[in-house]
Amino acid sequence: MKKHHPFRNLYLGLTLLFLYAPIAVLIVFSFNADANRSVFTGFSLKWYEKLFESDALIQSLVNSLIVAVLSSIIATIIGTYGALIIGKMRAKYRNMTINIINIPMINAEIVTGLSLMMLFVFLSIPLGFGTLLIAHVMFNVPYVIMSVLPKVKQLNNSTYEAALDLGATPGYAFRKVVLPDLMPGVISGLLMSFTMSLDDFIISYFTTGPGFPTLSVTINSMTKKKVPLSVNALSALMFVIVFVVLLIANLPKKGEKKNG
Amino acid sequence: MKNKLNKALRAVPLYVWVILFxxxxxxxxxFYAFFKVQDGGGYEFTMEFIQKSVTNGDYIHSFLISVKYAAVSTVVCLIVGxxxxxxxxQISERIRDFIMVLFLLPMWMNFIIRTxxxxxLMEKNGLLGFLWDFLGIKGGTLIGTEAAIIIGMVYNFLPFMILPIYTSLTKMDRGLIEAAQDLGANKIKVFTKVLLPLTMPGIVSGITMVFMPSVTTFVIPQMLNNKVMTIGSIIEYKFKQEASSTAVSGVGAALSMVLMIIVIISMTFVNRFSDAEEIREEKEKRRVN
Incomplete structure (x- = not known):
């Protein structure tokens, strides 16, 4: 039996319309022939050409990607190590440590960003690439720890010991026995860090300097003046990439549930 | 003995990291809320900043309106979400995951780009302004209105409300609703006695995840209604526009401290119903789906 739910579908449809209308308009006007943001005067790809000529946008995109890649890798290493340490702690210390580590995840981003900025100013470290990287690693570490920790708790210590008994060095046993069990958590922590880092504005805004703007920092400063439609073009490209990736990741797969 | 020491030593870098950053x-x-940088370079204790931040009418006003806008947006998100x-x-499982992805997809757009x-869309020469003109409302624009701020917040944070409530609904045993109906409960009873209590953890996480970024935001008011100074805007102004990048604004630090205390108080209040773990889970779900 097939029931129709006109109200339900209408409600969900309208909510989706609300969420997508601004993005759709943004994308449509990226193809506009002149700089007008309300009247579509004709189809053109000139804003896409302008985008690739715009050093500010491309350079900040590259900056964002560099920080996202580096910070997610460093955060994954620190976070995996942290999860291994925390997983072996006694419950009392473990909860206390987790609570402290979780602070940047729960705290308001503006407070986290400012607190780091004050630390850097106090230590007279000039704001730029280094401080931005530290800030991103700092807010990514808790996410990695929290996604690896459940895997650490599931670890079976006797397989590691068996490997040692069979003559494996601790490093070899770790790589061949422990790490594979942690991998799903490590990968999801890495992906999560990467996207969190790429998406961040507020913390970056307070912890980077004029010499190393990220994409969101650059776009934010562009919105103070008349925004070139090449921003729309870049947003459209990014949206399409994410859309395709997510669609591919979510469409077929039957039976198997998400695993990071 | 040696083993124990080894174990403790291995934890040291983690603690150094956490304490330092x-x-x-x-x-x-x-520190910066209570200590003033002297001209010579030393620091001097002062109550001036903290006193200013809790007695100055402008600051109190901005705290209040920030809470007001965040509260209204949170309620709207709850009612809509x-x-x-x-x-x-309720959607059939076959397409449910896909529809869910559609709801989460806009969150992958950068926050700045979304705003x-x-x-x-709202600008005078934007699409809505065009529509207003068409309807005969002259010079109509939402920019600069209170509604603009609320819409901006709801637009940005609505998925944060939908996701945790949806999660707690999927965890719920559907049989419970049928059982309540069989036992004679009407729709309202089913909602207040079964649905609402069982989805409470989701509602609470949703409220936190919408209220927190809303009450501290400065981007949304700056872009959609720059006449309004929320507490976030004032702090941003103190640090990024009034002070140079190598100095710290004392009043800004004091205001941030007050903001932090408000956040801590509301978090402890909320934590009685939900926990950080849940919020993390939700954030993770919206990222890695």
Missing amino acids: TVIPLFMIV YPVAYFLN YAMRS
Whole structure:
């Protein structure tokens, strides 16, 4: 039996319309022939050409990607190590440590960003690439720890010991026995860090300097003046990439549930 | 014995990291709120900043309106988002995950870009302004109105409300609703006695995840209604526009400290119903789906 739910579908449809209308308009006007943001005067790809000529946008995109890649890798290493340490702690210390580590995840981003900025100013470290990287690693570490920790708790210590008994060095046993069990958590922590880092504005805004703007920092400063439609073009490209990736990741797969 | 020492030593870098980049920065806020940089280079204790930040009428006003806008947006998100989560949970499983992805996809757009997109839509020469003109409302624009701020917040944070409620609905045993109906409960009873209590953890996480970024935001008011100075805007102004990048604004630090205290108080209040773990889970779900 097939029931129709006109109200339900209408409600969900309208909510989706609300969420997508601004993005759709943004994308449509990226193809506009002149700089007008309300009247579509004709189809053109000139804003896409302008985008690739715009050093500010491309350079900040590259900056964002560099920080996202580096910070997610460093955060994954620190976070995996942290999860291994925390997983072996006694419950009392473990909860206390987790609570402290979780602070940047729960705290308001503006407070986290400012607190780091004050630390850097106090230590007279000039704001730029280094401080931005530290800030991103700092807010990514808790996410990695929290996604690896459940895997650490599931670890079976006797397989590691068996490997040692069979003559494996601790490093070899770790790589061949422990790490594979942690991998799903490590990968999801890495992906999560990467996207969190790429998406961040507020913390970056307070912890980077004029010499190393990220994409969101650059776009934010562009919105103070008349925004070139090449921003729309870049947003459209990014949206399409994410859309395709997510669609591919979510469409077929039957039976198997998400695993990071 | 040696083993124990080894174990303790291995934890040292973790603690160094956490203390250096999580604990000390928070103390820096307190430090700069109470210590003034002297001309010679030393620091001097002062109550001036903290006194200013809790007695100055402008600051009190901005705290109040920030809470007001955040509260209204949170309520709107709850009213709009709860039915969305409920309906999503009813969709046949075959397409449910896909529809869910559609709801999460806009969150992958950068926050700044999303707000900019909303502004383009609202502007006088934007699409809505065009529509207003068409309807005969002259010079109509949402930019600069209170509604603009609320819409901007709801637009940006609505998925944060939908997701946790949806999660708690999927965890719920559907048989419970049928059981309540069989026992004679009407729709309202089913909602207040079964649905609402069982989805409470989701509602609470949703409220936190919408209220927190809303009450501290400065981007949304700056882009959609720059006449309004929320507490976030004032702090941003103190640090990025009034002070140079190598100096710290004492009043800004004091205001951040007050903001942090408000956040801590509301978090402890909320934590009685939900926990950090849940919030993390939700954030993770919206990222890695």
